Amino acid sequence: MMNREEKLDRQRRIRNFSIIAHIDHGKSTLADRILEKTHALSEREMKDQLLDSMELERERGITIKLNAVRLNYKANDGEEYIFHLIDTPGHVDFTYEVSRSLAACEGAVLVVDAAQGVEAQTLANVYLALDNNLEIIPVINKIDLPSADPERVQQEIEDVIGLDASEAVLASAKAGIGIEDILEQVVEKVPAPEGDPDAPLKALIFDSLYDSYRGVIAYIRVMEGSVKVGDKIKLMSTGKEFEVTALGVSTPKPLYIDELTVGDVGFLTASIKNVKDTRVGDTITSAENPAKEALPGYRRMNPMVYCGLYPVDSAKFNDLRDALEKLELNDSSLQYEPETSQALGFGFRCGFLGLLHMEIIQERLEREFNIELITTAPSVIYKTKLTDGSEVTVDNPANLPEPQKIEYIEEPYVRASIMVPNDYVGAVMEIAQAKRGNFIDMQYLDDIRVNVIYEIPLSEIVYDFFDQLKSSTKGYASFDYELIGYKQSNLVKMDILLNGEKVDALSFIVHRDFAYERGKTIVERLKELIPRQQFEVPVQAAVGQKIIARSNIKALRKNVLSKCYGGDISRKRKLLEKQKEGKKRMKQVGSVEIPQEAFMAVLKMDETPKK
Numbered sequence: 001m002m003n004r005e006e007k008l009d010r011q012r013r014i015r016n017f018s019i020i021a022h023i024d025h026g027k028s029t030l031a032d033r034i035l036e037k038t039h040a041l042s043e044r045e046m047k048d049q050l051l052d053s054m055e056l057e058r059e060r061g062i063t064i065k066l067n068a069v070r071l072n073y074k075a076n077d078g079e080e081y082i083f084h085l086i087d088t089p090g091h092v093d094f095t096y097e098v099s100r101s102l103a104a105c106e107g108a109v110l111v112v113d114a115a116q117g118v119e120a121q122t123l124a125n126v127y128l129a130l131d132n133n134l135e136i137i138p139v140i141n142k143i144d145l146p147s148a149d150p151e152r153v154q155q156e157i158e159d160v161i162g163l164d165a166s167e168a169v170l171a172s173a174k175a176g177i178g179i180e181d182i183l184e185q186v187v188e189k190v191p192a193p194e195g196d197p198d199a200p201l202k203a204l205i206f207d208s209l210y211d212s213y214r215g216v217i218a219y220i221r222v223m224e225g226s227v228k229v230g231d232k233i234k235l236m237s238t239g240k241e242f243e244v245t246a247l248g249v250s251t252p253k254p255l256y257i258d259e260l261t262v263g264d265v266g267f268l269t270a271s272i273k274n275v276k277d278t279r280v281g282d283t284i285t286s287a288e289n290p291a292k293e294a295l296p297g298y299r300r301m302n303p304m305v306y307c308g309l310y311p312v313d314s315a316k317f318n319d320l321r322d323a324l325e326k327l328e329l330n331d332s333s334l335q336y337e338p339e340t341s342q343a344l345g346f347g348f349r350c351g352f353l354g355l356l357h358m359e360i361i362q363e364r365l366e367r368e369f370n371i372e373l374i375t376t377a378p379s380v381i382y383k384t385k386l387t388d389g390s391e392v393t394v395d396n397p398a399n400l401p402e403p404q405k406i407e408y409i410e411e412p413y414v415r416a417s418i419m420v421p422n423d424y425v426g427a428v429m430e431i432a433q434a435k436r437g438n439f440i441d442m443q444y445l446d447d448i449r450v451n452v453i454y455e456i457p458l459s460e461i462v463y464d465f466f467d468q469l470k471s472s473t474k475g476y477a478s479f480d481y482e483l484i485g486y487k488q489s490n491l492v493k494m495d496i497l498l499n500g501e502k503v504d505a506l507s508f509i510v511h512r513d514f515a516y517e518r519g520k521t522i523v524e525r526l527k528e529l530i531p532r533q534q535f536e537v538p539v540q541a542a543v544g545q546k547i548i549a550r551s552n553i554k555a556l557r558k559n560v561l562s563k564c565y566g567g568d569i570s571r572k573r574k575l576l577e578k579q580k581e582g583k584k585r586m587k588q589v590g591s592v593e594i595p596q597e598a599f600m601a602v603l604k605m606d607e608t609p610k611k
């Protein structure tokens with residue numbers, strides 16, 4: 001164990017920092033270069049971008065799970081420094097996790113693409129870093145690109161963000177230019193951690209994951225005091241106590257050590273069975289000598305978006321429950337509870353931080369657990385005030401109380417900031433208006449670009465807002481949003497009837513002014529998406545008792561087999577197999593077979609249906 005002097009001397013040489021950037025500006029590439037430069041990895045190990053560890057992440061090119069590595073850097077001043085490089089997820093769904101991992105740092109390397117310049121997430125990340133009082137080191141990356149314009153971007157960083165960019169490093173993470181300058185600036189500009197090594201322990205949890213051998217692994221930053229293997233610790237939000245079984249740092253290989261002290265960033269295990277006991281943002285203290293106050297900023301994350309997950313094969317309900325249980329071990333923001341749908345049978349209503357989070361879970365269920373799912377359209381949480389004075393929250397449109405019982409309905413709103421070149425401002429405003437947005441502000445960033453700010457219902461963002469934005473701005477728009485609270489809206493529930501029967505899983509909530517239009521569109525879309533049956537199927541959209549749109553799915557003219565009546569058997573089999581293939585993602589609802597796409601039809605309202 002180190003004595004106080006040794007601890008203080010070490011603390012002086014620690015630098016904790018993150019890399020922040022808009023998506024694709026080169027964060028992971030730079031992290032790799034830094035690892036290489038500090039000899040953390042051999043070239044062979046460098047083959048894959050190491051900080052992004054999960055397969056899905058790599059495929060989608062985004063970072064979901066946070067991670068932290070310890071690196072040793074011998075600086076030009078001749079001293080050995082200890083760097084902790086903390087990785088942050090790069091998507092709005094995970095903003096809270098980003099803010100907590102930034103809270104574990106004293107500095108941030110801000111990467112801005114030399115051709116693209118400042119974008120929506122650049123700003124959003126800078127604000128998070130400033131909220132956490134971080135020293136920001138601007139880096140202009142990709143200067144090797146022919147389209148790079150470092151001077152313009154430097155000016156932009158000063159004008160738009162208000163940071164001094166006179167010493168911004170001109171870098172190419174790809175070509176390995178400027179990496180040493182970045183590391184030297186980290187040494188010079190990022191302050192060493194403060195905090196007393198002899199104070200009661202305060203450690204911030206900025207990530208946690210479940211490992212089937214070791215239980216929960218909490219990634220922590222020690223802010224005060226120190227923690228040793230064998231210590232009794234206490235989680236300050238719950239009061240639960242555990243005994244530390246192991247401590248370590250990733251280099252990035254795990255290196256087990258006996259003690260983590262002020263300024264250290266590493267992992268801790270303590271026979272904890274559930275990630276819900278180590279929530280991101282919570283404070284770990286000593287059970288015997290507890291700190292008086294927890295670290296600031298702890299929030300419990302609540303899901304923003306819900307959808308129903310149903311196994312295509314009803315016999316797989318238990319498999320689905322087991323799979324969700326497993327995923328939940330590793331994901332404290334995932335919520336689920338059993339739900340029954342008249343149309344879809346037994347399934348689960350699941351809550352997610354956002355749409356990306358939802359897609360990731362769906363994909364993992366299908367890929368890792370081999371469960372074919374029918375997923376219903378995502379819904380936000382509505383607050384309804386009833387005429388009897390009580391309040392209910394509704395995460396499933398099918399459960400919205402009868403209209404005559406409702407006093408009013410409130411829905412969540414976000415503040416969206418959309419950055420676009422001048423020429424596309426009109427297109428952006430058109431989309432935002434169509435999505436019930438209230439115009440708030442328009443800021444000119446420079447001669448070319450504008451930041452357009454709207455308040456928009458979250459439900460409209462959930463419905464293909466970003467896709468529309470991308471396609472009508474040729475991909476130039478960048479977008480960020482934050483939840484601002486609930487507002488009253490004139491909303492109604494739209495029911496869909498197939499063959500005269502209400503299909504609960506197809507119900508959705510819509511603004512009254514849009515009900516007629518959406519009703520018409522969805523009926524047309526369903527007509528395209530639902531295959532012809534042996535009989536004619538009427539499709540109707542209704543608000544309350546009133547049918548507002550209808551259409552008919554014509555009956556099949558011929559049985560598919562009758563075509564090859566008398567034909568050879570192999571052709572017949574092929575046809576049958578093809579039919580079976582097509583049936584995979586179908587659900588028999590009453591007398592009608594409905595394909596997966598139909599349940600999501602409500603999401604793609606403004607697209608012309610493809611057959």
Ligand SMILES: Nc1nc2c(ncn2[C@@H]2O[C@H](COP(=O)(O)OP(=O)(O)OP(=O)(O)O)[C@@H](O)[C@H]2O)c(=O)[nH]1
Nearest residue numbers: 023024025026027028029061062090142172173174
């Ligand atoms: N020309 C050039 N390309 C670069 C440079 N740095 C990164 N890239 C490329 O830019 C793309 C995005 O780089 P990443 O490092 O994955 O970006 P990121 O910011 O980590 O992206 P996310 O993980 O999706 O947030 C990749 O194709 C890189 O090869 C650079 O200095 N020059």
